[in-house]
Amino acid sequence: MKADMGRRYRLYPTSVQERVLTGWGHTARALWNVALAQRVHVYEQRGRTVRAVEQCRFLTQARAESELAWLAELPAQAGQQVLRHLDAAYDNFFSHAHPAGFPAFKRRGHRLSVPLPGQAVAVRKLNRHWAEVYLPKLGWVRFRLSRALGGTIRNATVSRDGTGWHIAFGVAIGIKAALPNGKPGCGVDFGVAASAYVSTETAPRLKPPGLTAAEGARLRNLERRKARQITYAKKHNGGKYSNRLRRTIAQIGKLKTREANRRQDFTHQLTTDLAKNHGFVGIEDLRVTSMTGSAKGTLEQPGRNVRAKSGLNRSILDNCPGTRRRQLEYKCHLYGSELRPVPPYHTSQTCAACGKVDPESRKGCGRLFACVHCGHEDDADHNASVEIEARARRTGGSVTNSTRRRPVVPSPAHRRRRMRETQPATYE
Incomplete structure (x- = not known):
């Protein structure tokens, strides 16, 4: 087994x-x-x-x-x-x-x-x-x-x-699929300002900061110390790391591991609660790799707002939507619920009351959603979670119009071509 x-x-x-x-x-x-x-x-x-x-x-x-x-x-x-x-x-x-x-x-x-x-x-x-x-x-x-x-x-x-x-x-252990729990379903909108907003709740679930203010200040000081010690090592020690530099790196690693553990703890508590207390969980079928792509560009065509995009990428990855989906996939199997990914198109611009899509209903990507057609007002993330739940009910979790690319038909020629394209870059 x-x-x-x-x-x-x-x-x-x-x-x-x-x-x-x-x-x-x-x-x-x-x-x-x-x-x-x-x-x-x-x-x-x-x-x-x-x-x-x-x-x-x-x-x-x-x-x-x-x-x-x-x-x-x-x-x-x-x-x-x-x-x-x-x-x-x-x-x-x-x-x-x-x-x-x-x-x-x-x-x-x-x-x-x-x-x-x-x-x-x-x-x-x-x-x-x-x-x-x-x-x-x-x-x-x-x-x-x-x-x-x-x-x-x-x-x-x-x-x-x-x-x-x-x-x-x-x-x-010999895990078997649990019977459907018969509980009502929900939709969840994963974001940055609100870590998760459940459609059946009136307040968002916020991820606590990974490090306290004192720990964040200590991490910044250690990063500066590391930069100075590396510069000194390159100038005077031929690039060889000293024992002090190794201790600094160990202290930085300890703080970052502590931050990662707290992030993982919040993610497990969130996904366990969603899978255990709902009949189905609707989420957006996101492509996190594309969402967090670099905007740096090239020397000939440099990107714009690179620093802002880098900060947004860090915030998205700090909420780890991919890990949440992976955990929901196996936890829903354990607790008798169902994970239903839905197409993410215009969930933040669709009115959950009348169903009309209009970017004017959410001007400036603020926290308020005000429909210009029916006058419905709600928190933007909660409105999106209600729309996600409605799509999950209608389609049963179908991702017909998903943003994910279509599967490539496997063939020996495709495998050989893919290996030739990938191996030289990795080997160098």
Whole structure:
């Protein structure tokens, strides 16, 4: 049975275990880059694709060589899992139903992670709040048991972010679709000024700021300090980072991770409440990538209002509409509701009372919507959410006039052409 639910816990390794895990993370990143470079080279030279089964044999030979002793320090199961993940990245790239691009090389500043299969790890409970996980070649490592596993472990990933180490388990629970809950539906308008406005409510749901005023000021000071230290390193140390610069980067990462965790917490609370308390949830079928495209332009044709557009892009991404949709897709399945994406055309200019579309009803993109035909007045975001709910009721979630492009008919020639167009730019 495949994993159908994730469990993430805070890991507390000792200082020795932490050094070992850090080395494993860099080795896993280097293995990914070497394996990806090999696949690109073989395809360019011989026109064939190398898969993980073949590369696992090369990995076994490389681990036995004395020149690659650093590769042998990584558990064999972790190296094989890295190659399987590379297979999955290729499969997502070739799948026309998946938005993934060509697999990218990982930089040194990439988040450290070590993947492991489920049969390579074991978990034992110590008490109500603590447990231990057995990692190959490392032993038992303590983690905070914040919730029960609730199923069979199929895979595990050890990772590090700005706040410390974590372990995530892919657990097979055997989830089945819940019966329809029979509750009334709603429409939700995701925005910037109002994070989410539900059609059945009279006030918007506002996302609290990710950082307090003091934390924001500290982050700005750390960013300035980092810029000064990098300039000094380039002038006097040949670009080599000092220990002070590394501590500054770690402090910046801790603040940004704290901000991301608070954003994620609000998103989970919002999507869980919407999926649990409504029969269906209507949302706009948005193309976030196009909405947040850069306006910088080129040297010959520079863009206009670039700074304003950059600020708008940050505000849109801070509310993470794509993550909200992804969470609603699986949470509606769990709580007996239905996610209904609708075409987003003119939802902010359509009167929810008379149905007339007129840009004059919302002058200057303000907070007030005043219909010039019937005189209906309402908050602009609430009016849009009511229109989204009406479209979700009429179409049942159909996106016939969606802004998403039509699916391309898959063919071997199309796959080869797509790879030729993408690989040279990635390889450079």
